[in-house]
Amino acid sequence: MNNAGFAAIFRELAGFLELKGENPFKIRAYTRAADILESLDEDVAQLAGEGQLKNIKGIGKTIEEKTQEIARSGTLKALEDLKSEYPPGVMDMTKVPGVGSRTASLIFRELGVASIDELEKAAHDGKLKTLPGMGKKSEENILKAIEKLKEEDMTRIPLVIMDELGESLIDFITSHTEVYRISVVGSVRRRKEACRDLDILVGMDDSSRIPDLVMSWGNFRGMISCEEDRVTFTAADDVEVDISIVKPEDFPFALLATTGSKQHYASLKSHGRRLGLEFGKSGLFHKNGEIIRPTSEAGIYEALGMEYIPPELREMTGEIEAALEHRLPKLLVSEDIRGDLHMHTNWSDGRESIESMVEATKALGYRYVAVTDHSRSLKIARGLSETRLFEQLEMLRQLQDRFTGIHVLSGIELEILKDGSLDYPDSILSRFDIVVASVHSAFRQPEDIMTGRIIRAIRSGSVDIIAHPTGRVLGRRFGYDVDMDAVIEEAARHDVALEINAYPERMDLDSTWARKAMERGAYIAINTDAHNSKELHFMWYGLDVARRAWLEQPHVINTWSLSKLQAWLGQRRERA
């Protein structure tokens, strides 16, 4: 089991303990342990075996023993026991905003309600308001929340989970049998930020071993259907996996077809038809009898007289026309990124020291990095008081000389307060090299108030970047009500950059908004919001969004040279 696997088990345990109403500090201890295990570079299973885990701060005797039990048996009895007390749907109910573990537990205990569907029915029937501490209003809010939940489909799974499963499955298949080619396809290959299922395409001659093989894969959960050229099953995290198997010579066309999107593929076919070309399984058939057999996707696009269209762009948002006219954007690659302008250290809610985080960004080849801990109002994240803030600024100043090859920008993730005012006065803000502002409070404000609040921050003249502009968290929280068109307009006008937050559960802005921002002339920053050095790798997911948004190097401020970035930041400070 990998480190993330151990972490997942402790997180699940924490979830059930919450349902049970256990001591919150005990729950926090398990959650913290999960974070620690996940971010360790060393192998957890090995450390547990050697009895080294309890030497790590935050992990004691009990958690070490539980980790050893998981390493030994693959499961945790304490968790299995808890799971048997609650039907699986009870935990689901906590996904409804406003329903926490206590309410879910109460509703289950008193009414026997054990799924979101049953919850909806109970609310409709007016049963919830009979419970202690619940009234008409709570019932209405729950109904509204469920409705919204269905509308926005919170059940989609973040790309990062799909990647882990996809890689694991491909490794497993290729290490146990001979395949010609194998690839992730579908929306995961197109890098959609949240996907419904995981599609895999295999090119091989003899597919007879595949069903038995997937059933022996560690993340296999249950078979859905099984045919000669197609195997569908559920895997860990409730992911539906769909494996298509084709002959090696059919692979390029199958790759194109299964990657989609459906509309993009259909459009390619009809374009082919206009040229007198019909799509076959492994070639293009011309009316005059000629057969073209491309051996790659690129070859197919070439035969259709267009540029190769990267999977991220295959969404029918103008890519076919652009490819025909050879004006597709030059998409960003990881080498374009020269710095990360939003990350946290143990001065606020990050896990590592400034030195450790800066070293890690340097190892990624970056030329600059901004240290942006939380500002004073965000108490839960140990936001910096003025005193600690000055201490940190002084420390950053001293550290700057110690780091060669990377420039450290002093920054802050600044709270945009309820009324749109900022968490520190201008006299303090002017001391930072960079100010990243964001909303973490009063999420339920009506749209006009929230929009005005963010716009006030943009107009302040003290803010360089608006972080995670919509506030959504995939599978957990909707974005707040905000008029993003207006925010983009103001950001462009006042030369304030909007962030693509690369945190896999945020991906905020998403690709649609990021593209609109770019088209209206607003700059973009792609930042990780990392809270430990491992999370600095999330930059990859921000790049996915940027590529889907058609962004090019000039649009993204952290692809700029340090001098260009500093000049841009300096302008605002001169105006102030």
Add this chain to the structure above:
DNA sequence: GCCGTTTTCGGCCCGACTGTTTTCAGTCG
């Protein structure tokens, strides 16, 4: 459950908001 210690218990990052109460519990970040 973990930690630290003034060493075996008491504290653990905190506060706003909401809806239910009539003084507070639950949720959220």
